[in-house]
Amino acid sequence: MNRDTTAETLLEARDLHTWFELRQWGFLRAGHVRAVDGVNFALRRGEAVAFVGESGCGKSSLARTLLGLHRPTRGEVVFEGGHLEALDKRGLKTYRARVGYVQQDPYGALPPFMDVGRILSEPLIIHGVRDRETRQARVRAALEEVRLTPAESYLSKFPHQLSGGQQQRVVIARALVLEPSMIIADEPVSMLDASVRVEILRLLRNIQVERGLTLAFITHDLSTVRHFAERIFVMYGGRIVEQAEVNELLDHPQHPYTQALLAAIPDPDPDNADREHAVPGGEPPSLANPPPGCRFHPRCPEAMAGLCDRDEPPDFEPRPVHLSACWLHR
Amino acid sequence: MRRWLEGLKQLRRYPSAVLGMLLILFLVGLSVYTVVAIPYSQALDLWRGGDHWRMHPVNASPVWADRLRGGDLPETQIISSDEVTARVQEFPGGRRLQIPLGFDYQSSAFPSELNLFLRVHDTERPPFVRFIWQAPDGSEQVIGGRRVARDERVSISQDWGLERRLGHVPHVGLMMDPGSGNPSQPEVLTGIHTMLLDVVMFDEAGSVSADLVVYGRVHGIAGTDHQRRDLMVALMWGTPVALAFGLIAAVGTTVTTLVIAAMGVWFRGWVDATIQRLTEVNMILPMLPILVMVGTLYSTSIWLMLGVVVALGIFSAGIKMYRAMLLPIREAPYIEAAKAYGAGDARIILRYMVPRVLPVLIPTFVTLIPTFVFLEASLAVLGLGDPVLPTWGKVLNDAQEQSALYNGFYYWVVSPAALLMLTGLGFAMLGFALDRVFNPRLRSL
Ligand SMILES: Nc1ncnc2c1ncn2[C@@H]1O[C@H](COP(=O)(O)OP(=O)(O)OP(=O)(O)O)[C@@H](O)[C@H]1O
Ligand SMILES: [Mg+2]
Numbered sequence: 084m085n086r087d088t089t090a091e092t093l094l095e096a097r098d099l100h101t102w103f104e105l106r107q108w109g110f111l112r113a114g115h116v117r118a119v120d121g122v123n124f125a126l127r128r129g130e131a132v133a134f135v136g137e138s139g140c141g142k143s144s145l146a147r148t149l150l151g152l153h154r155p156t157r158g159e160v161v162f163e164g165g166h167l168e169a170l171d172k173r174g175l176k177t178y179r180a181r182v183g184y185v186q187q188d189p190y191g192a193l194p195p196f197m198d199v200g201r202i203l204s205e206p207l208i209i210h211g212v213r214d215r216e217t218r219q220a221r222v223r224a225a226l227e228e229v230r231l232t233p234a235e236s237y238l239s240k241f242p243h244q245l246s247g248g249q250q251q252r253v254v255i256a257r258a259l260v261l262e263p264s265m266i267i268a269d270e271p272v273s274m275l276d277a278s279v280r281v282e283i284l285r286l287l288r289n290i291q292v293e294r295g296l297t298l299a300f301i302t303h304d305l306s307t308v309r310h311f312a313e314r315i316f317v318m319y320g321g322r323i324v325e326q327a328e329v330n331e332l333l334d335h336p337q338h339p340y341t342q343a344l345l346a347a348i349p350d351p352d353p354d355n356a357d358r359e360h361a362v363p364g365g366e367p368p369s370l371a372n373p374p375p376g377c378r379f380h381p382r383c384p385e386a387m388a389g390l391c392d393r394d395e396p397p398d399f400e401p402r403p404v405h406l407s408a409c410w411l412h413r
Numbered sequence: 414m415r416r417w418l419e420g421l422k423q424l425r426r427y428p429s430a431v432l433g434m435l436l437i438l439f440l441v442g443l444s445v446y447t448v449v450a451i452p453y454s455q456a457l458d459l460w461r462g463g464d465h466w467r468m469h470p471v472n473a474s475p476v477w478a479d480r481l482r483g484g485d486l487p488e489t490q491i492i493s494s495d496e497v498t499a500r501v502q503e504f505p506g507g508r509r510l511q512i513p514l515g516f517d518y519q520s521s522a523f524p525s526e527l528n529l530f531l532r533v534h535d536t537e538r539p540p541f542v543r544f545i546w547q548a549p550d551g552s553e554q555v556i557g558g559r560r561v562a563r564d565e566r567v568s569i570s571q572d573w574g575l576e577r578r579l580g581h582v583p584h585v586g587l588m589m590d591p592g593s594g595n596p597s598q599p600e601v602l603t604g605i606h607t608m609l610l611d612v613v614m615f616d617e618a619g620s621v622s623a624d625l626v627v628y629g630r631v632h633g634i635a636g637t638d639h640q641r642r643d644l645m646v647a648l649m650w651g652t653p654v655a656l657a658f659g660l661i662a663a664v665g666t667t668v669t670t671l672v673i674a675a676m677g678v679w680f681r682g683w684v685d686a687t688i689q690r691l692t693e694v695n696m697i698l699p700m701l702p703i704l705v706m707v708g709t710l711y712s713t714s715i716w717l718m719l720g721v722v723v724a725l726g727i728f729s730a731g732i733k734m735y736r737a738m739l740l741p742i743r744e745a746p747y748i749e750a751a752k753a754y755g756a757g758d759a760r761i762i763l764r765y766m767v768p769r770v771l772p773v774l775i776p777t778f779v780t781l782i783p784t785f786v787f788l789e790a791s792l793a794v795l796g797l798g799d800p801v802l803p804t805w806g807k808v809l810n811d812a813q814e815q816s817a818l819y820n821g822f823y824y825w826v827v828s829p830a831a832l833l834m835l836t837g838l839g840f841a842m843l844g845f846a847l848d849r850v851f852n853p854r855l856r857s858l
Contacts, residue, residue: 191746
């Protein structure tokens with residue numbers, strides 16, 4: 084491993100691109116969907132970060148690329164100083180034990196024909212934990228860690244016998260059972276009942292703090308993010324348009340897109356309930372055929388003709404440790 | 414595991430499933446009993462025919478078939494010289510033995526054949542034997558006399574001279590009632606008939622033993638065939654052979670088909686394309702002609718046939734069906750999760766994709782078993798049965814070659830056909846019920 088990153092950094096994305104080929108009639112190449120299109124960031128050991136952005140902006144694609152499920156078209160992922168693309172089969176397998184994955188749909192994420200004990204043993208079996216006793220002890224510990232107690236009573240349950248919240252706890256336990264140093268959670272609570280969302284987020288946060296894990300979670304929900312992350316990355320059209328400490332970003336949003344997102348947070352006042360649909364107006368950009376210049380400019384209230392529709396904005400630093408890719412900060 | 418047990422419990426609610434299982438249980442029990450009672454090598458030996466069967470009648474129908482019709486067709490009687498007392502007269506240089514082989518004959522139908530098996534012991538000088546038939550009415554008929562070598566079979570029924578003398582085939586002529594009116598419709602003279610052997614031995618030490626066989630017209634539960642073989646051997650041995658063939662072929666094809674379909678779905682690209690093309694080609698290849706060709710040109714061993722059936726069955730239409738079922742499963746989040754925690758290709762295919770389709774597979778698999786059983790029987794009927802194994806299909810084949818139905822030997826066709834039907838019925842009834850248990854959506858249809 085070449086140590087070309089600082090010791091504090093756990094994972095780094097450098098100029099990361101993940102494009103999906105578009106085919107016409109099944110074989111003609113018809114361009115690409117640029118799901119991730121030039122993303123740079125570094126995650127420190129033990130921090131929790133949130134990726135926010137509207138549907139289809141490439142958040143899940145980014146998560147999958149970080150997990151090694153998609154091969155990046157360009158750029159690289161560096162984990163603990165090692166390049167993901169350079170890993171051989173064994174190296175990749177080790178990497179997979181170091182990074183846990185929590186998916187959006189807890190029911191779909193669990194094989195319906197396995198009981199909980201089996202589901203949690205699978206990663207251990209795959210990673211060569213031969214001894215049954217050891218496996219059982221680790222499975223039980225993981226269940227206790229996600230507060231599914233007494234663990235024994237859950238071991239022989241099948242996913243369909245659990246509530247959504249319990250299912251997601253099992254998914255989290257599965258992500259933890261290999262004792263990873265990082266967890267990537269792709270909208271872990273968006274499919275859950277509102278009553279258990281905060282509970283699950285708090286659980287994830289507690290585990291992250293206790294274990295000193297790095298947690299990258301993807302969310303739509305800007306209203307809760309303050310309590311569960313230290314930094315925020317705002318994504319738009321396959322790119323990161325703004326990043327800062329959580330309070331800094333939420334209190335002083337710089338990018339017009341972030342401002343629109345914050346304005347769209349549902350107001351508890353029912354009179355304003357339909358406002359969330361009004362802002363930000365317009366369609367999300369097509370990732371197959373992104374607009375030239377700043378991708379947000381067709382919807383941007385402050386777009387400057389001749390600049391925003393022509394040149395891509397670089398990252399500016401309008402406030403300390405607060406990056407925003409918008410020509411307004413020029 | 415518990416899901417399977419629950420499924421089995423649910424099965425009890427379907428009477429057809431219970432009946433099907435009972436049928437299958439019966440067949441399995443019969444197989445086990447057969448394999449224990451008649452070991453494989455012995456079965457092959459018996460079925461090869463020959464001397465084992467010399468005391469069995471030719472083409473005798475089952476006893477129960479006659480008795481059900483209220484008939485009194487005779488069963489075979491074997492009268493052994495060991496069971497009768499011989500009169501012995503000594504004379505210088507030898508002995509004279511008079512052995513009365515008597516039997517009580519009560520049937521109104523004539524026997525099918527008369528044979529005498531003679532064995533001479535402990536002497537180098539062949540004794541002279543005269544054969545005398547004593548009828549119940551006191552009349553005597555000298556059949557003939559001759560020197561008898563060591564072991565000899567005296568085919569009384571084939572004695573042309575005697576036949577000419579009696580005016581009937583010997584087993585009719587010797588046993589008919591001379592007083593019965595119409596000589597072209599002879600009637601049996603019931604009572605005790607005796608075959609008296611008048612033996613002159615030219616030796617002090619030697620002795621003669623004899624078996625008189627009065628062949629019946631009915632035999633056992635299954636009857637006999639043209640080679641005197643007891644059909645029971647083939648009917649019994651046909652069961653394990655049929656079940657094993659059906660089971661192995663069904664397991665072999667369904668499991669490999671499923672795994673190959675899953676491989677195509679998982680790897681996509683050229684793997685999938687190759688599998689699809691192979692399937693399409695294989696689907697238009699006619700199975701039966703290929704089997705006939707292999708059987709004719711190469712060998713009709715049942716194991717070879719099994720191999721060809723499985724090989725041709727792998728790339729069957731099932732692949733398309735499983736592919737359609739597996740395609741959405743491939744995209745399931747739990748598969749992505751498995752990949753994310755490091756599961757390899759083989760594990761994902763075998764442990765994550767295949768189990769999802771198993772519930773659909775089980776009923777298909779059960780209903781597939783009789784298909785292969787029938788296929789094996791059809792091959793045998795076409796004359797491509799295993800050359801040595803006794804099977805139901807071989808019995809049908811023999812029956813067909815001997816024009817059984819034309820000759821009125823219905824039992825020869827009915828019993829193997831009934832067993833084949835029971836097999837099909839048992840597995841079909843269980844399979845349909847399993848389908849409803851494991852694919853509950855069908856229940857409402
Ligand atoms: N495997 C794939 N092949 C082709 N296109 C894909 C693939 N995965 C994602 N895409 C496309 O990439 C774009 C980004 O999708 P992605 O799932 O990353 O968005 P997202 O931000 O996670 O959205 P959401 O909030 O709805 O989950 C979409 O246009 C999607 O259609
Ligand atoms: Mg997503």
